[in-house]
Amino acid sequence: METLENQKDKWRSMPEINDVATYGGATQGAGGTVRRGGLFLRLFLVFAALGTLWAFATPLMAYPDEPSHAIRAAAVVRGQITAEVGHSFGNGVHVQVPSYIANLGSQNCYVFHRDRTADCAPPIPSNDNFDAIGVTTAGGYNPMYYWLVGLPSLFMTGAPAIYAMRIVSVLFSAVFFAAGFMALAKLRKPKWPLVSATIVVTPMVLFLSSGINPNSIEIAATLAAFCALLAVLDHAHSLRSRLPEIAIVAVSTVVLANTRSVSLLWLLCAVVTALMFFGWSSLKRMLGNRNVLVAIGFAVVGVVLGLYWMAVSMNAPASSGTAPEGIINPAPGVAPYQAFITMLDRTFDFLNQYIGVVGWLDTPVPSGVFGFWSMLFIATLLLSMLARPRKLTYAMLVSLAALVLVPAILQALLVTTVGFIWQGRYSMPLVLVTFVSAGMAMRTRTFSTGRRSQSVARLLLLSAVIAHVISFLYVLRRYVVGIIDISTWQTMISHPAWQPPLGWLVLTVLYSVMIFAVAQKFYSYLFPGKNLVRLPSAFTGIRRVS
Structure with a gap:
């Protein structure tokens, strides 16, 4: 039986894989190398267009916790970054924002009422621009995402400003989705990983990329970091031509470190999984490259800034919204081990939320859609378990175990302070890592074109x-x-x-x-x-x- 090292040596002896030459319409330049610019642009436009269509199709504030995040974005871009003493109360942080943004909570008349149409929401007046007090439960979140998303509110008003904020968030996510798929296309034997990555772009993933919530960029940046790291490790013997992938890993790391407090944990799971596919020899080669060391230095600075913000938010006044999504609903009498076991019981219940439960998790897509994607998910995971050598399967199983256990551990740690808060969308970064890993495990199998x-x-x-x-x-x-x-x-x-x-x-x-x-x-x-x-x-x- 061929060992993994022998298989990798065989791939290294092959010329640059030609599969990527046609992916996304990319063309080959001199020496057979792929012009990444055209491929990245096409992928970016695809994700940007699909996300924008979802942003238009979903009524304003019909995205989970969108009012709080929109208020936070408008406050951050106006210089209100930290929660100050006297501005933090039992229901969140009080900030000064334009009145039409402060009153966005009134748009939620249809939330949790599937028989109620979105026309019950009052119009958002464009001339309602005087300063008012807005309340946000996201007052302790890192300001990076909100600063970008809040920019349109400085020169636009009313509903157009909110749609523009959504589109900025869509474009931000599209950059990282495109970077992730482009990195996968640069793998040797890229077809199976690209197939599995395409499968996991469910309606839920596209919906989550369309609203004002840092959960969107967290999902996309985790995918980009994982896929780019796989590409770097796959070409650890010839990193001179892998500068884009190295840069993607560094930038994605900085973004994740400055998105949500749990994002670095998703990155850690992705890094461990990637290393299991390629082993220590590839890691040593990678760490011996000057460009990689520069990228690591850049990423470390970003991580330090993210950790500094976590320390600042932990010392913020009480009720500043530092809990996940600002939810504080302790579960009295529930021990952490009981919460852990309960989360394991709910493992398969979250499957529908990976596929399509939109709005404020109040609108599941038709059952036939759940059935179709469940079939794809199960088939992909089962096929990856037949991969050889077994080391590839073990790497995929590690990512699958992380998907099941890490959320359960986090919920167990939080249950006595914020109660049961876990939603399937929180786990979406690990879902993408798991299914890309399934494709990586199948990479040694011939992709039949018969x-x-x-x-x-x-x-x-x-x-x-x-x-x-x-x-x-x-x-x-x-x-x-x-x-x-x-x-x-x-x-x-x-x-x-x-x-x-x-x-x-x-x-x-x-x-x-x-x-x-x-x-x-x-x-x-x-x-x-x-x-x-x-x-x-x-x-x-x-x-x-x-």
């Missing part, structure tokens, strides 16, 4: 397109006409109670076209020269004539 594989891939990709579109449309239905026992699809066309920007029909068409175009491009990457949908002979004949 006719049967093409048919299976075509079926799965078209099904994924349908599942994505159904999820998007169902969420629109929830806010346009509400979800009741009697079908309301026909009412969406005849009597929509609420309309998003551009209208629900235009958004759905744009989303459908975008998702299908991505699926088409990905299929042609997996099977060069092949199309996801075969055009009728009449169309192909016209094309030949022209």
Whole structure:
């Protein structure tokens, strides 16, 4: 049986993998190297477009805890960074922000009421700009994310300002999603990791990238850091051409250290998993590179700043919102070990939240979507357990164990102070690490390009397109006409109670076209020269004539 080192030696003797040449439309330059700029731009535009469509389709403040985070962003960009004595009370931190932002909580009339449409929310007046007191439960969060997201509120007002803040958050996340996928494309044998990474881009991942909440950038930056580190370790013998991936790891580390207090723990899990795939020899080669050492120095500075902020927030006045999402709801009489076991019991309950439970976790997507993605998840994990050598499977199992155990440990530590607060979206960084790891474990398996594989891939990709579109449309239905026992699809066309920007029909068409175009491009990457949908002979004949 081939050892892992022998297998890696075989890969090293191969020329630069040509699979990446067609991924995302990237082209090859002199010497067969890939022009990363074109690939990164295409990936960035894809994630930015999909996230923006979700941002428009979801009513303002229909994203979890969005009012508090929007108020925090408007306060930070106006210089109100720390919680001061006398400004922190039982329900959060009091800050001075424009009145239309301070009153965003009034938009939540439809939250937890699936039969209530979004038109119950009052208009957000553009001229309501005088200073008012806003209350945020995110007053102890690191200001980095909020400073960027809050910038539009300095020169825009009303609903356009809030949508612009959302779009800034979308673009911020899209940068790191694009960087992560670009790094995966630079692996030797990149197809299986890219397949598994694409599978885990569920409707929930796209939804979470669309609102004002640091959870969005936390997910994207963890993916970027993990994928770029894999690419660096995979090319540890020739790091001179890996400067972009080295930079991605450093920048992602700094961002994670300055996002949420738990983000560094996700990074630690990602680093341990990556090292298990490649071992100490690759790590030693990597640490012997000057560029890597410079990147480590840069990352250390960012981590120190993040740790300093944690110390500042821990010493902040009481009730400054330093608990996760500002929730303080102790569970009296529940011991930490009981909370740990309860979290293990809930392991599979969180699966739906990895796929699609949107809004304030009050709107699950249709059951068929859950069934489809559950099948993909289970099949991916089971196939990765058949990988050889076994060391690859063990690395994937470590990431899977982290997904199950780390949230349970954190909840056990927090239960006596803030109660049961864990939601599936908090674990999304580890979900992405786990499924990319599954693809890494399968990397030694040949990716078949035969006719049967093409048919299976075509079926799965078209099904994924349908599942994505159904999820998007169902969420629109929830806010346009509400979800009741009697079908309301026909009412969406005849009597929509609420309309998003551009209208629900235009958004759905744009989303459908975008998702299908991505699926088409990905299929042609997996099977060069092949199309996801075969055009009728009449169309192909016209094309030949022209």
